[in-house]
Amino acid sequence: MDNRIGISRRRVLHLSAVAAGSVVLAGCSGAGDGATQGGGGGKATNSASPAAKGSNTKALPVPAQLKEAPELTKLVDAGTLPPLKERLPKNPYVVPHNWLRPGKYGGAINTVTPAGDSTTHAEFMYGHSLLRYVNDGQDIVPGLVESWESNADATEWTLHFREGVKWSDGQPWSTEDIMFWWEDMVLNEDHAEVPPDEARSGKGTLMKMTAPDALTILMKFDAPAPLTADRLAMWVKRGNGPTWMEPKHYLKQWHPRYNKSVPKDWATDKGAFDQKRAWLRNPDCPVLTGWKCKSYSEGRRVVYERNPYYWCISPDGAQLPYLDTLNFNVVQNAEVQKLQAAEGKMNFLFGGFTSIFLNDISGLKQAEAKTKLKVLLWDAGDGSGSLVFFNQDYYEPKMRALIRNAKFRQALSYAYNRADVQKAVYFNTGELTTGTMSPKAIEFHVNDEGKQLYKQWRDSYAKYDPELAKKMLDEIGVVDKNGDGKREMPDGTRLLVRLDYQADTAPEHLQKNNLLKRDWDAIGIDTRLNPVPPDGYGDQWRFGKLMTNTTWETGDGPNCLVYPQWLVPIESSRWAPLQGEFYNVRGTPAEKTEQDVDPYKRTPPRVAPEPDGPVAKLWKLYDQTKIEPDAMKRNQLVWEMAKIHISDGPYLLGVVANTPYVLLVHADMGNVPTKEQLAMGGFAAPWIHPTPAVYDPETWFWTNPEEHQV
Known part of the structure; x- marks a missing residue:
């Protein structure tokens, strides 16, 4: 499982050696309230009401007249490619976005990628996904799965795939x-x-999965799996x-079950199997x-x-797609x-995969007449930009006890001048926040109660009030006992708060850390910036050796x-690493070892976790969500979890939520949606x-493709 889940796209550029580990999310599967789903449209019922703009949620009819790229017509006429109707499924997926207009075939996207990791390129292509957001x-709408349904308690799911889909x-x-x-x-060990x-x-x-026929998959679970549709999308x-x-027909020649001459190391780095299945690199x-690899040059360029x-x-x-090719040029230096x-x-250019940030907008706009690159801004939808979160399982007992004291974290939150960071780092975009889950999350839009709960969480400790912060620290005995201007531990020993960060981190985080140090120093907290070598950073965190992640x-x-x-x-990898690891071994033999x-x-x-403490309470509520087929009841359980973050938090010291992501889009390119169209x-x-990928780059096109043949 990719360890970048739950981290924003900008973060991946500086992830270095941070390892989230292999996480088992027991039972996070299912869709809606357990009622029959799918039919022809396959819309999941745990979604909020469809938006007035954006995309249709009912399957669009397949047009009577179909067309293809001229270069493909030439191949058909030459007899080297089957006719279009034979290449498409019986019912093709009709892209449903309301902003689309008819395009032209031809041309290429020419962009940069920050490293040789071509997996980011897959984020342009939704084609292997079973369902789609x-x-x-x-x-949620159909993808490769044309329709789907579950039984009443979401323990059985049936997926019906499109007839006639073909590999490239x-x-x-x-x-x-x-x-x-x-x-x-x-299942192969x-x-x-x-x-x-x-x-x-x-x-x-684990589920039991079977394929009754060539177009049907049956998934059976021993308990409700109510988020299956979400997870398939x-x-x-x-x-x-x-x-x-x-592709079984291709890969089976390198698998020992189908080819007895395959060497024993077939499944290792030296084996051919995984090298051959790497479609992002193997033509x-x-x-x-929509696109397939044409050429791959390590560390230089990938063409699809x-x-x-x-x-x-x-x-x-x-x-x-309309576009002939996607060209990714490796440019590591920001x-x-x-x-x-x-x-x-x-x-x-999509700023989520590069080092283009808000502070670059002014220069890019000045160059627009020359480059014809227009600046678009899409909402990030994140719960916060650059975070600070303390390690609730810090190895040193006295500091750990102080970190787990909610009043200590609340005081530091009140001492945080988020407005300064919003102005200096995020150019007054986004909304000030204590630190929450996403403001766009469905649970916070389903009704007024959800909307109010989000605002309560967002605003709970976001106010800048250094005098209140000092008062709260005094109340818990964190005071200056020796008169040196710095506060000590309740027992009088030295208090030092470290802001830990990877030494190669982005300027966004460094700026925020400097301002945060200023604010905490101002209330008497001895705060130190602590750059840490990227190698082993993740291990230091999960062993409780790092005090904060910033x-x-x-x-x-x-x-x-x-x-x-x-x-x-x-x-x-998050704010209570050792307790989180304990969650993974519950119910297994390792729990008692x-x-x-x-x-x-x-x-x-x-x-x-501490018995009846906040983490134990969160676990109990979360375990209920995993087997609750009713969507509204799951929403309410999430609200109860958020209330624990309010009463016993903050666990996430955020700054601003929902800041923009920068896109550079050439003036000649069509069907790239603006923020207003989403x-x-x-x-x-x-x-x-x-x-x-969710906005289907396959629909993007050049109004003058002959001028964009890169």
Whole structure:
């Protein structure tokens, strides 16, 4: 599982060696209230009301007249490619966005990528996904799955796939390609593939998956799995998210079950299997996406070309994509990225994957006449920009006790002049926040109660009141006892607060840290900036050696339960790492082992929460959400969890929520939506709401493609 879930896209550029670990989200599967879903439209009923703008939620009719790219027509006429109707499924997916207009074929996107990690390229392509998010995550519509349904308690899910879908090499797709992934990779102990979150029930046990026929998958769970539809829509499958399918007809030649001559190291880094399945780098590997790899040059350039068998069309019947190619040029240096943007050496850029930030907008606008690159801003939808969160499981007992004292964290929150950070770092964008889950999360829009609860959480400790902060610190005995101007621990020993961060972190976080140090120093807290080598940073955190994390943002949604790690500690990378690790071993034989070993020396390090403490209460509520099929009851349970963050928090010391993400879009490019055209202004930060894939780059086009042949 990708460790970038729940972290905003900007954060991945500076992730370094931080490891979130392999997390089992027991039972985070299902859809809606357990009623029958799908039919023809397949809309999940746990969504908010469809937005007046954005995308249609009912399947659009397939136009009577279809068309294709001229270069493909030439291949058809030459007899080297089947006719269009034979390449499309019986019912192609008609892209439903209301902002679309008929486009032209041809041309290329030329952009930069910050590193050789081509998995970010998959975020442009939603083609392997079973279901799809639309309306900024408020709604779920069909994808490869044409319709779906669950039983009343969400323990059985049936997926009906489109008939006639073909891989990019022209071979038919079938449920055998899913079962190959499931049986020959996930359930094969020799291979490293792990079950995705949607494969587990509310009890944490694996589903039983079968394929009754070539177009049907049946998923059976031993307990309700109510978020299955959400989890089938999130990520881009076979990209940054769970695989879910592989081309069996191609890969079986490197799998020992089907080829007895395959060497024993087939599933290792030295084996051919994983190298051949790497479709983002291997031009021979078949895909279902709009583009397929044409060429890959390590550390330099990756080119993707049109897939003639892509199964999606525009509302006017044009087989997608319009663009011939996507060109990703590796430019690691942030200043070089900015220079190339200012010189117009690219024709599209998504700031979430580069170092372009809000402070670059002025210069980019000044260069617009030369570059023709227009600046668009999509809402991030994140719960906060640059965060600070204390390690609730810090190894030193006295400091740990102080960190776990809610009044200590509340006092420091009141001492935080967020407005200064908003102005200096975020250019007065976003909304001041204590630190929450996403303001766009469905739970906070479903009714007035949800809206008010979000505001209460957002505003709970966001007020700048240093005098109140001093008073609260005095009340808990954190006072200056020796007259040196710095406050001591309640027992009179030295108090030092470290702001830990990776040494290669982004300027955004460094600026915020400097201002935060200023504010905490001003109330007598001896605050030190502490750059830490990136290598091993994640291990130091989960072992309780780091006091704070100051370089992450909360990226989450479209609801609070698809990735709840910020809300409740269930793994080791967030605000209670050892307690989160303990959650993972509950109910397993490991729970009863090493009980006489120091929790910080256990393998893995883990500790039980305080009985009846806030973490134990959060766990209890979260466990209820995992098996609750009724969507409204799940919303209410999330609200109860948020109330614990208010009463016993803040656990996340945020700054501003929902700041913009920068896009540079050439003036000649059409169908790239503006913020005003999107249902909720955009939802660009979370990886699990795959951006820009959710806005279907396959529909983007050049008004003058002959001038953009890169």
